[in-house]
Amino acid sequence: MASIIYGQIAKIIVIFIATLAIIPIISGFFGFFLPSFGYFPILGKNEFNLNYFYLSFSIPGISKSITLSFFTGLGSTLLALFFSQVILLYLFKTRVYNYIKIIISPLLALPHITMAIGLIFIFSPSGLFFRLISPWLTEFERPPNIFIMPDDYGFFLILGLVLKEIPFFILVSLAALQEFSARKIFDLGRSLQNSNFSSWCILIFPLIYKKIRLVIFIVIAFTASVVDMSLILAPSTPSTLAIRILQTYQSSDADSLFIASNLALIQLFIIIILLLFWMILEKIVSHKLFFIFFMKILSFKIFFIKKLLFITSLIFFFLSVLGIISSLLWGFSQNWYFPNFFPKNITFDVFTNFYNENRFIIFISIFISFIVSLISSLITIIWVELIDILKIKKSFLEWIIFIPLFIPQISFLVGIQSFMIFFNFDSYLVSLIIIQLFYVIPYNFIILAPSLREIQKDLIIVATSLGKNRFQRLINIKIPIVMSSLLTSFAIGMLVSFSLYTPVYFIGAGRVTTLTVEAVNLALSGSRQDLGVATFFQILIPILILISVAYFNKKMIKWRL
Amino acid sequence: MLTNIKNIFVKIIFNLCLIYSLIYFIFPSFAFERNNDWKDVLKKAYGQTIYFHAWGGAKNINSYIRWASSEVKKKYNITIKHVKVSDTANVVSKILSEKNVNKNNNGTVDLVWINGENFSLMKTNNLLFSERWIFDLPNSKFLDFSNNPSLLNDFGIPTDGMEMPWGVSQLNFYYDTKYINSPPRSALELKEYIMKNKGRFTFPQPPDFVGTSFLKQILIELISDKSLLKSKYVPHEHEKELDPLWQWLDEVTSHFWRNGKNYPSNYLAMTELVAEREIDFGMAFNIAHASNSISEGKLSNSVRSYIHKKGTLANVHFVAIPYNSSNKAASKVFVDFLISPEAQIKKQNKEFWGDPSVISINKLSQKWKKKFLMLPRGVATLTNEDLKMKLEEPHPSWVKVIEDKWIKKYGSSD
Known part of the structure; x- marks a missing residue:
């Protein structure tokens, strides 16, 4: 009897949460979908028309912006996926493999923008690279007059995204590798006289791929519409579509809201087309003929290429580290100008000034990400429990959780803004936290849900027979068992929230700012010293989060034993 | 007699009231x-x-x-x-x-x-x-x-x-006296300089405020009849008045920093570029900007400001x-x-x-x-005498036209 009541309540709650989640998503969607056809009743526009498509496509240079976004999304995802596999393949059989998670964690934790700034510090004509070879080799007394970055084709944007997504792909691949006996399969491949390379490609990669397909789709959607990295690394005459949306939205023209919405819809189309294109690629790659072709390629002696690939991945790794180190150095240096390779003087003034002026921002950034991740972890646990009570298997409802990651952030936020105006909602902090939840819950869910669901049924049955009710079982048995994934997901949630740019920019509306938004502003104002200090905190805070979570994890395990 | 005095008294009071209320109504902000x-x-x-x-x-x-x-x-x-x-x-x-x-x-x-x-x-x-x-x-x-x-x-x-x-501001430029003897002090001299020194000049990308102002400055210097800028822009009638500006830009843009394909996002980003010597000239609306940057340690002590001979845009914010x-x-x-x-x-x-x-x-x-x-002036801040030549801002309706056309011509290559 009791269980029936439980079931009814659970059902109601599931429907309630699902509606709560769906309402903002739908309003965000219609918030840009309707205005893009010229329909926006509060502004007295009650008629649908296709006029704004015409206006969008007549914006100068828009076709180049669209092309840029398209190829950024495709290129960076493909390359990042490829190199993540190359790195794993080379490290799989070595001792480094055990430490790989620790090595990539800091890189993973960095906000995207930090990586972009690092690249600027290395590759601009006055950057580290030219300082290294000047003036002794090049005789450059001043930065050379060459045009390197941001390049016209968005290669640096792709590079920045690749550097940032490789660690992410490695992390999810590692998780996937744990789910099947990869070592055995790999050895089997080797014993059949296949090279490391081909064993990986033919036997292991397809298994990984199946597990990380969703993540790949998320990365495609993200990279094709990235805002913060584009602001720094994309060409500016013209920039990517995401930036064009931002610019249009900000201009004070009467029509800007409608055109921005229309561009947001086009951005969504681009992502849909990219995903379809990717699925066609999947079909081609898995085709028999292609497989034979692929085997032929792999059977060549491609020692040179393989070494080249490995060296490229190493270079990628060092680029990321070097860029970050040099931006850190800037925060503590004075008069560090071309062609000095090292700063002449070290100073802490910039650091203390920055800290004094931005203490509140640093605090609020940590606060927001803490609250967001906390709520998000709670929601994930409640959701999994509820689904468990209702015994729904592979619920389509769970797709709702991932929708926000497929709608381009910029489009969604332009849409949400229209509704915020409509509802006259004034609390910026609360609405920012709510909106951030949509971007944090999916990551919490990916990490936490599987481990919650893998708990052995025996333990639960024993607990039930001991008269423990559902809530006691959750608190006393389930949560202690999944404690380490809970902490990991909590940390990742904080990191995701901490590095969000677009939602804070739009929803915070300047009243609530975080360090990431501040860092982008500093980067655009070219203040390298302050930017260096901002970068310092951008790195320090995520690493502190990771370390403290690791510490708690250790403590908890001791306590449990 | 007594009633007379009384009447006068009442009259005076009445009049006073009248005057007072009149004052009150006409000048509500009476001291x-x-x-x-x-x-x-x-x-x-x-x-x-x-x-x-x-x-x-x-x-x-x-x-x-x-x-x-x-x-x-x-x-x-x-x-x-x-x-x-x-x-x-x-x-x-x-x-x-x-x-x-x-x-x-x-x-x-x-x-x-x-x-x-x-x-x-x-x-x-x-x-x-x-x-x-x-x-x-x-x-x-x-x-x-x-x-x-x-x-x-x-x-x-x-x-x-x-x-x-x-506050009051005036468009001003700055350069490092260690490397440049005499800076170009008009649109034409600037063009000459850019053609001779490829890749060493740029301005903030319009619609940035300073970037657009730079375009207005060039337009004012080149337009045939300055008085046109005082009135509202009339789309078809005034279109050709902008031609001297586009001609000037057509000639020099490919000689800009990064071939005119990339621009700094604002005037502060330019300061950093001048400091690194990627470019030769910076610009700002704040007349003390160069001095401030020197005291912040961003620019070298030998940096000085200047304005164009015929004056530069000045405005109040x-x-x-x-x-x-x-x-x-x-x-x-x-x-x-x-x-x-x-x-x-x-x-x-x-x-x-x-x-x-x-x-x-x-x-x-x-x-x-x-x-x-x-109050002391900064080393690189121009005196009031130096800043005497001021140009009036064009009517705001010109701004949008200049910005849009610039973005179309130079800010969005296909």
């Missing part, structure tokens, strides 16, 4: 009353919080605003939250959309730092708080409105007392209260503090901002007069 009104404003403002939307790209300006906020907190218990804006057009469109959905009080913007086309847009859309409010503020007595028409005109548009002057500001009283009190001698001298001080004051020295007490005259 005595004004004082009382202001006390009311202060009372209303006490303990309130306002959101001041102001461009937040420059560190020294931000810290100046922070200082001003802490002073008002101490004096009047008003909390100022500085909302750092990257483009003021964004603020205007926000207020406009609030008006569209009838959010007529409790707006998100309480006070905005503004001038030029953004002001004109707010004025034409009736987004501004009542006319003449600026004259109600006690400290407005330090501004010489009658002798200085630029305080009541913003890009040729009468302000009608709907925005308070805050203002603060305005939107019609739906949630707390007009507190905004007024803050504005009154911003134009006080205390706040203006600090603003003019090169250690803080270096932005010239809007108040007239002649209207100040001896003590303050002395203080203002004692």
